Amino acid sequence: MKPLEIPTMDMENKEVLRRVEITGDMLLNMGPQHPSTHGVINFLVQTDGEVMKRAIPEVGYLHRSLEKIGERCTYNGYMPYTDRVDYIAAMFANQGWAMAVERLLEVTVPKRAEYCRVIACELNRISSHLISAGTMAMDVGAVTPFPYALREREFINDLLEELCGARLTYNYLRIGGVAFDLPSGYEDKLATFLDHFEKIIDEFNRLITYNEIFIKRLGNLAPIPAKMAIDYCLVGPNLRASGVNFDVRRDLPYSVYPELQFEVVLGRGEQGVTGDSWDRFWCRVEEMRQSCRILRQCLAQIPKSAGTTAEIMAKLPRKLKPAEGLEAYSRIESARGDMQYYVIASGGENAHRVKIRTGSFTAMGIIDTLSRGLMIADLVALIASLDVVAPEIDR
Amino acid sequence: MNPTDIRARLAAQFGERIGELAPAKMDPFLVVQPADLVEFCRYLKDDPEMAFDCLMNLSAVDWPKKNQIEVVYHLWSYSKRHAFILKTSLPRDNPEIASLDSVWRAADWLEREQYDLLGVVFTGHPDLRRIMLPDDWIGHPLRKDYKEQPQWHNISTTRESPLDGYIRIDEVKKKAADAAAAAALAAKKEVLQ
Numbered sequence: 001m002k003p004l005e006i007p008t009m010d011m012e013n014k015e016v017l018r019r020v021e022i023t024g025d026m027l028l029n030m031g032p033q034h035p036s037t038h039g040v041i042n043f044l045v046q047t048d049g050e051v052m053k054r055a056i057p058e059v060g061y062l063h064r065s066l067e068k069i070g071e072r073c074t075y076n077g078y079m080p081y082t083d084r085v086d087y088i089a090a091m092f093a094n095q096g097w098a099m100a101v102e103r104l105l106e107v108t109v110p111k112r113a114e115y116c117r118v119i120a121c122e123l124n125r126i127s128s129h130l131i132s133a134g135t136m137a138m139d140v141g142a143v144t145p146f147p148y149a150l151r152e153r154e155f156i157n158d159l160l161e162e163l164c165g166a167r168l169t170y171n172y173l174r175i176g177g178v179a180f181d182l183p184s185g186y187e188d189k190l191a192t193f194l195d196h197f198e199k200i201i202d203e204f205n206r207l208i209t210y211n212e213i214f215i216k217r218l219g220n221l222a223p224i225p226a227k228m229a230i231d232y233c234l235v236g237p238n239l240r241a242s243g244v245n246f247d248v249r250r251d252l253p254y255s256v257y258p259e260l261q262f263e264v265v266l267g268r269g270e271q272g273v274t275g276d277s278w279d280r281f282w283c284r285v286e287e288m289r290q291s292c293r294i295l296r297q298c299l300a301q302i303p304k305s306a307g308t309t310a311e312i313m314a315k316l317p318r319k320l321k322p323a324e325g326l327e328a329y330s331r332i333e334s335a336r337g338d339m340q341y342y343v344i345a346s347g348g349e350n351a352h353r354v355k356i357r358t359g360s361f362t363a364m365g366i367i368d369t370l371s372r373g374l375m376i377a378d379l380v381a382l383i384a385s386l387d388v389v390a391p392e393i394d395r
Numbered sequence: 396m397n398p399t400d401i402r403a404r405l406a407a408q409f410g411e412r413i414g415e416l417a418p419a420k421m422d423p424f425l426v427v428q429p430a431d432l433v434e435f436c437r438y439l440k441d442d443p444e445m446a447f448d449c450l451m452n453l454s455a456v457d458w459p460k461k462n463q464i465e466v467v468y469h470l471w472s473y474s475k476r477h478a479f480i481l482k483t484s485l486p487r488d489n490p491e492i493a494s495l496d497s498v499w500r501a502a503d504w505l506e507r508e509q510y511d512l513l514g515v516v517f518t519g520h521p522d523l524r525r526i527m528l529p530d531d532w533i534g535h536p537l538r539k540d541y542k543e544q545p546q547w548h549n550i551s552t553t554r555e556s557p558l559d560g561y562i563r564i565d566e567v568k569k570k571a572a573d574a575a576a577a578a579a580l581a582a583k584k585e586v587l588q
Contacts, residue, residue, distance in 0.1 A: 060525075060526060060528060060529075063527040063528065067537060068537055071537075103421065104421075227448075230448045230449050230473055231448070231449075231499060232500050232501050233449055233450060233451065233501030233505075244473060251476060326421060329421070329422055340451065340452055340469075342454050344456060352456070353454070353456045353457075355452065355454035357452040357454075361508075362501055362504065362505075364504065365500075365503055369500075394527060
């Protein structure tokens with residue numbers, strides 16, 4: 001047997017190191033297995049004591065070539081893979097893909113299916129924001145809120161499990177509709193959960209959001225001005241925390257969102273400058289309240305079911321074959337912001353090109369600039385406040 | 396403004412260099428020459444009527460039949476709430492185009508991703524290196540003719556299918572069953588004789 005050769009990395013010639021000027025500074029690897037980087041990400045931190053000169057994000061540890069897989073799968077067969085784009089908020093990736101392909105095929109989704117989608121997505125948004133807020137609090141040293149957030153997330157997991165049989169990678173949406181109708185008695189269960197959860201948001205605010213230490217820690221930390229946020233293409237709560245009044249659900253309405261009333265939560269600089277880390281945290285907490293509001297309206301407005309498949313699935317050919325060269329672009333408001341799918345049809349049963357533009361990817365691009373002059377401990381808070389999820393960056 | 400108006404305004408500024416909007420069935424787009432791209436984009440960003448303040452998406456598409464790599468820019472304006480799509484074609488063997496990093500900072504990472512996965516070289520980019528794959532990876536995976544290297548640093552990139560084992564067990568069982576049946580038949584014949 002051939003002896004195992006241990007690969008040696010030529011550190012002198014590594015491109016990254018050449019970029020950092022050789023001074024008396026310390027060069028630290030934060031990650032890839034660091035608990036506060038929210039997944040497998042590496043930060044190459046150049047520091048002078050506690051103050052960073054810069055932090056260079058090194059991503060790609062979770063690259064699974066999802067775009068290449070999209071070129072090989074059938075349109076329906078790709079749906080479970082989209083779950084893996086962002087496992088904290090899998091429902092949105094489902095919806096983006098479904099919407100892009102429906103646009104290629106020019107399919108109209110039945111009303112009840114659209115309501116089912118919105119219910120599933122808004123539940124998923126709450127659970128994603130709970131994880132985000134909980135881990136962010138934990139990253140800056142407040143351990144208590146995290147179990148509280150996880151406890152509430154369990155209820156949502158149960159609700160989603162009842163809906164689609166899975167607790168993390170849902171694979172609930174189908175091209176042209178949804179896989180299952182709401183189970184009997186689901187509306188009552190959801191209403192009970194909302195009654196319970198709306199009070200929890202206030203409790204969560206008392207516990208952590210308006211906690212004095214928390215505010216002093218995060219207010220004024222790494223503010224992103226609106227212009228910079230747009231230039232770096234930040235999306236979702238990160239963008240709105242900077243005061244940019246934009247929400248895909250309201251401004252480029254899709255699904256049944258035009259029929260639903262909700263507020264777009266904007267950062268106001270309540271505890272410091274507009275667009276600081278506290279604003280980003282607060283935006284997510286308040287968005288949960290708006291999601292509850294949307295869910296209540298969905299429960300009141302959802303069309304009554306007669307139990308037929310036609311109510312939850314559009315009629316589609318057995319083999320989906322959009323014409324060659326057709327292109328579709330879909331934009332949805334995911335938990336991490338504007339998620340975009342760009343699909344080009346090949347004429348066959350699979351796509352010629354699938355491009356997924358996610359919020360975390362562009363959010364990572366801003367960290368290099370923002371980290372200059374921050375403390376190392378603040379880098380952790382900054383990463384958490386941008387709510388990056390590693391698989392969504394790498395895809 | 397809708398894409399037709401945007402195209403008309405671009406044509407008023409740049410004259411004949413602006414072509415017609417492509418008659419796509421979905422979203423109309425404008426094909427531009429690679430050499431003009433940065434100038435047009437700067438105009439689209441700075442003109443107060445256009446105000447495209449955000450580069451929303453940047454994707455490269457490989458077309459081996461046409462021997463081209465197409466780069467698609469999705470622009471978006473937060474102040475005017477309108478979108479526009481620019482496309483440009485590059486030769487497949489030497490895809491080079493000017494970087495938009497000086498216009499929109501978001502282009503930094505988006506261009507690095509397309510360089511990594513499709514091998515489009517963005518000239519003038521401040522830090523063009525691989526982003527998803529290791530620095531010493533060979534090839535660009537989203538090209539249609541990409542062949543994966545069998546190994547990277549002595550780590551195999553392929554593995555045996557675990558299902559192969561099951562097939563072999565099936566075959567073993569089938570062979571055993573066949574042998575048993577043959578033996579039974581032989582025994583039966585012996586009894587008859």
